[in-house]
Amino acid sequence: MDSLLSALRQHYGWSSFRPGQRPVVEAILAGKDSLAVLATGGGKSLCYQLPALIREGLVVVISPLIALMEDQVLQLRKRGIAAVSIHAGLDEKRRIEASSKMKDKNLRLLYLSPERLGNEVMRDFLSNAFEGRKLVAIAVDEAHCISSWGHDFRPIYRRLGEIRSLFPGVPVVALTATAPPRVRADIIRLLNLKSPFVKVCSARRSNLSYCMRRRSKEPLQDVVKAIKSSRGASLIYVRKRSDVEKWKNLLLEADIEAIPYHAGMNHVARQKAMGAFLEQSKPVLVATIAFGMGVDRGDVGLVLHLNLPASPEGYLQESGRAGRDGLPANCLVLFSPGDRKRLGLAIKSSALSSSSRLGNSEDEYRIEFSQKQLRRMEEVAEGTFCREKVLMESIGEIVPPCGRCDRCQANPKYQDWSKQAFILLAALEDGKGIALKSLIQRLSKETCKGQENWGWLARRLVQEELIKESNDGYQLLYLKESGRSFKRKPWPLMYAA
Numbered sequence: 001m002d003s004l005l006s007a008l009r010q011h012y013g014w015s016s017f018r019p020g021q022r023p024v025v026e027a028i029l030a031g032k033d034s035l036a037v038l039a040t041g042g043g044k045s046l047c048y049q050l051p052a053l054i055r056e057g058l059v060v061v062i063s064p065l066i067a068l069m070e071d072q073v074l075q076l077r078k079r080g081i082a083a084v085s086i087h088a089g090l091d092e093k094r095r096i097e098a099s100s101k102m103k104d105k106n107l108r109l110l111y112l113s114p115e116r117l118g119n120e121v122m123r124d125f126l127s128n129a130f131e132g133r134k135l136v137a138i139a140v141d142e143a144h145c146i147s148s149w150g151h152d153f154r155p156i157y158r159r160l161g162e163i164r165s166l167f168p169g170v171p172v173v174a175l176t177a178t179a180p181p182r183v184r185a186d187i188i189r190l191l192n193l194k195s196p197f198v199k200v201c202s203a204r205r206s207n208l209s210y211c212m213r214r215r216s217k218e219p220l221q222d223v224v225k226a227i228k229s230s231r232g233a234s235l236i237y238v239r240k241r242s243d244v245e246k247w248k249n250l251l252l253e254a255d256i257e258a259i260p261y262h263a264g265m266n267h268v269a270r271q272k273a274m275g276a277f278l279e280q281s282k283p284v285l286v287a288t289i290a291f292g293m294g295v296d297r298g299d300v301g302l303v304l305h306l307n308l309p310a311s312p313e314g315y316l317q318e319s320g321r322a323g324r325d326g327l328p329a330n331c332l333v334l335f336s337p338g339d340r341k342r343l344g345l346a347i348k349s350s351a352l353s354s355s356s357r358l359g360n361s362e363d364e365y366r367i368e369f370s371q372k373q374l375r376r377m378e379e380v381a382e383g384t385f386c387r388e389k390v391l392m393e394s395i396g397e398i399v400p401p402c403g404r405c406d407r408c409q410a411n412p413k414y415q416d417w418s419k420q421a422f423i424l425l426a427a428l429e430d431g432k433g434i435a436l437k438s439l440i441q442r443l444s445k446e447t448c449k450g451q452e453n454w455g456w457l458a459r460r461l462v463q464e465e466l467i468k469e470s471n472d473g474y475q476l477l478y479l480k481e482s483g484r485s486f487k488r489k490p491w492p493l494m495y496a497a
């Protein structure tokens with residue numbers, strides 16, 4: 001057996017690496033910078049933990065996620081490995097405890113939240129470790145947070161760019177679960193990685209089945225049914241903090257005791273919720289998307305979104321928390337066409353509040369990009385193609401249809417919508433721009449056809465790029481040049497509906 005495998009067996013008790021892990025470990029041991037894009041549940045943390053153990057030195061891990069850090073420290077200590085995490089959430093007692101642990105000569109993993117790196121004491125500590133040749137590597141976890149093109153941009157991550165110059169010769173490894181090519185390029189550039197080794201594993205998860213459908217007016221029964229027919233733990237994502245409470249109460253009416261979780265809860269309450277989620281045998285947790293990064297529960301059998309997710313990347317990350325044990329799991333999205341507008345406006349207002357942080361032109365790109373992401377997500381939800389295929393394409397991966405999702409299973413009947421499309425496009429002829437709602441009302445009145453149909457068709461024509469939609473959140477619709485060509489000489493538009 002080679003030395004890497006025997007180290008893996010000695011420290012973790014496993015007999016083989018998961019896809020992608022080994023070459024990243026080798027790159028770190030060879031002193032090379034690297035970028036690893038490994039799917040959620042693909043064992044990213046092992047990539048930087050094992051080198052620390054083999055070299056008997058220290059690896060510093062930067063992570064924005066306190067829950068993830070604490071969870072990993074707990075797991076490492078269970079294996080008898082000295083590890084500590086330092087972040088703003090520590091109280092006095094735990095801070096003192098942490099600094100005494102930092103003096104431990106056998107400390108192998110030090111988890112830091114990004115703002116800690118600016119702290120002078122911390123820098124001194126790291127310089128000492130560096131000079132004593134104990135610093136094996138610096139790992140930047142959730143590295144996509146550095147890119148304003150990513151779905152989870154955190155401005156503080158931009159400061160990590162200086163790490164490279166602080167510790168010359170110490171390899172930096174950037175890790176993330178989802179990073180399309182543009183985000184990968186940003187990570188390499190902004191972290192200043194030197195000819196990095198890049199490992200990108202497929203984000204496909206062959207044990208997950210995606211299903212997306214319209215949310216009914218009273219979705220409780222659908223939710224209860226989904227929970228009851230799933231194995232293991234269930235994760236239910238809602239959009240707002242107030243929805244967490246609302247759904248907790250609704251589920252209670254159906255005799256389901258759900259655990260609430262959102263970022264507005266205090267540290268102790270969140271820890272308690274997390275603990276309950278990890279301990280109960282079949283927990284149901286209702287949360288905003290603040291929950292879940294790094295939560296190490298393998299048997300999540302259901303990830304249910306009660307709103308349209310904001311982007312395919314974010315959705316892949318959230319749904320990726322299902323079935324990490326490799327057994328079949330369901331990913332269900334219940335959405336309504338109105339979700340799209342609410343999210344669009346939210347993007348606009350969050351961009352406005354951050355406009356002092358970034359230059360104006362970058363802000364504009366960001367708004368446009370977020371709106372584009374949202375449209376792509378809508379395309380996944382409302383489109384007639386394989387869910388997984390469209391999701392993968394949005395992160396730059398071309399794959400065949402999955403055969404497992406509701407679209408693949410349904411074998412849909414297609415019909416030609418070009419006549420209706422012609423009527424709809426004609427209503428946009430004057431070029432003044434019209435809101436979706438007014439358009440729908442006008443067409444329903446003129447044609448006696450249902451509002452539902454016209455709304456749906458208008459969305460499809462936006463995705464078809466025959467209509468342009470304003471990015472300001474108001475969604476004014478304009479006829480595109482391609483729409484005019486269609487009107488001059490219509491072609492078949494085959495949709496399943």
Ligand SMILES: [Zn+2]
Pocket residue numbers: 385386387388389401402403404405406407408
């Ligand atoms: Zn499919």
